Amino acid sequence: MDPIQFTDLMELADIIAERLGNPITIEDQHHQVVAYSIHGETPDPVRIETIMKRKVPETVLARFWKAGVIQSLMHSDQPVRIPSIQELGLGNRIAISIRKGTEVLGYIWVQETGRPLVEEDYGILRWAARLAMPRLLQKRDRYIKKEENKKALFWQILSGNCSLDEIHQEAATLSIYFPPYMVVVAGEIKCKENQWLSIQKELDYLLENLKETTPFSFLPLWVYDEKQCIILGGAKKMDGLEEEAGSFLMWLNNRFSVGKGIQIKTGGFGSVVNNILDIPRSYRQSLEVIEIKNSMPGEIEDIYGYHKLGFFRYFPVMKALNQEEGYSNVQLQRLVRYDQENHGNLLETLAVFLDHGGRVNQTSEILHIHSNTLHYRIKKIEEIGKIDLGEPLNRATIYMELKLNKYGK
Amino acid sequence: MDPIQFTDLMELADIIAERLGNPITIEDQHHQVVAYSIHGETPDPVRIETIMKRKVPETVLARFWKAGVIQSLMHSDQPVRIPSIQELGLGNRIAISIRKGTEVLGYIWVQETGRPLVEEDYGILRWAARLAMPRLLQKRDRYIKKEENKKALFWQILSGNCSLDEIHQEAATLSIYFPPYMVVVAGEIKCKENQWLSIQKELDYLLENLKETTPFSFLPLWVYDEKQCIILGGAKKMDGLEEEAGSFLMWLNNRFSVGKGIQIKTGGFGSVVNNILDIPRSYRQSLEVIEIKNSMPGEIEDIYGYHKLGFFRYFPVMKALNQEEGYSNVQLQRLVRYDQENHGNLLETLAVFLDHGGRVNQTSEILHIHSNTLHYRIKKIEEIGKIDLGEPLNRATIYMELKLNKYGK
């Protein structure tokens, strides 16, 4: 292709537009409009909105994401054809990623309203993408620096050892706004070691570019840590923020599991705080939710909020106390020993029985035993373990110790 | 009375015996035999055993204590007449305390086997008691020093900041033996401020002189603190030591409440330890039992052992966690608010209901309401508090939070 001179990307856009006979938009990696050609034909509504707001509407992006368009663009250096979507006012488009190696720096979009593109035009697009690359590289470097600073700031906040003044100052320079009420959400991602980096990029993309479509009103900061993604969400009002956090995790999982087998393994969020200095607590709590859920599979699958944990919330401190004192419940020990010596299943029976609130029918059905067998075992449990299940305090205690035992492993 | 010369208390004993025409024993404040007269008549079995072991048998002392004899001697400077107790092989006796001011240093015992004492003899006894006092004073000073050292040692052990070597060395010089298994018992005494000192003396007496009659095999150390009595009990075997600790508290209460209105308010004991360095833990636990029992009157009146506390055991750490996080259960809050606004009693209803394991009949009977009223309230509770009492986890959680709330105040 011919060598060519252009002073800025606007000029380049015009040149490409002329050659392809179609309007052009050049966007950076966050779909912010960097340049666009002079309109030849009537632009479609999306093009108008994109140029006016200098950013592709998030609804459109979300739709593209769902359809796998963005993913194709990110993983390929070839032009990708996007059929028109009538309901969004979106005509036919062809796009290509601007990239350096495997890293995507931006996109060139062709609005196919002039003439249909042919195979030869794809070569022009590839050539244009190469030309645009150096300019976007500069932008990217500045952006990455800022992103790194944001992540550093969030880590500083999460670690909890810095003053409010420092935080506010740094936040101001990074133009970050902290909403009045905030909550820390943590998600643990299930993936292979070598996938983790690319997943981070994907998440970055999601959180940066689809902010508006998340259940959160504000989404100022997020970081990654050992297959975990830690996110600060916020709102102007306290009401409903916990619900938003819950649906945010679902949102993340939905966006995420598209295509590959990657999924959020577990997720959790801490309590709502209205002070930046309380964020570390919310963070700790979100991690505790994950830890507890991981240690007790099947107990609280559908609980994500720290305050919905019920008595599980106390398990870490209870476990710590027990370790310090070398405590282990004698009554349960007796049952375990009996089970081992006699091939029994008293412990399991007790667990299921208590898990169903002492309802004989349900329990016996689940264990596939006769209700009288259950009665017999219960009596046995009370006798062997020296447990009085009739006493509510005892019953609650033994129920909790049982769960705590499970957690302790 | 005549001035008289005697080189030691043995000589004095002989002099008194001669004047009274009866055998004499002089004992220190711990009923250890300091001197005795040459036997005139045939000594009764108790006298023989007393002199041979150089100490009054504890069974006899316990009997005297029960009968209030010791108390009379301690609180009066007059001779006290003790009728014979056939079953213990105990003839008639008269005794008088040897005292300096209000402090008892020892006793003179007259075995009334020669001739019956008359009023005039009482004067001789009082005179003899005055004569014996200075010698016993020396003994007492040495004893008190030792007792103080013992108490200091125990405090050192309880505080937990001293090495095992230091402890063993000090224990050796004080000739204290630590049994293989030990437990700390704490009792809180209900008394007026000005009684506390004399109660300490009484307790000292009990623990020093009636060691053998306590349920504990070993009772090496004890101290006092702010109306609390902290006692180290022990045994050579682990089995049954907790039971012994429980009955020790009952024993103490029985001995103690004789006569005056003084009583053990609450008591508790920690876990059994087999290492001196673990004693502080057992101590902390015993205090926690007392604290928990005090904060929740009516819940666990008949529990004294730390490990019998059930989930109450975790309350201190749970409370600490809640305070740190500023947590308070929303569901219970809603009920409290409703009760306040509508003169309701949902919270009380819930508490009683859960305390009786969800048994409708018992609960409604206790609350003096119709069982359908109870049903109505339960539904109301679930509705107002947004609590699903059908779910065992929720139910256990709310039960525990309810108790924790009570404890938290």
Added chain:
DNA sequence: CCATTCTTTGTGGATTCCCACAAAGGCTAG
């Protein structure tokens, strides 16, 4: 004052729980 809502009490029937007793299957030791 009345109307409305909240709360309590009453009735009745389907279901479940609790318990005692009996019988049968399985495992182990002599």
Added chain:
DNA sequence: CTAGCCTTTGTGGGAATCCACAAAGAATGG
């Protein structure tokens, strides 16, 4: 092999629970 113990299953009756519906009393606000 058999006796003895542990475990499971079956039967049945009395008590308690759960639930729906109805009516009466108490409290509240207009």
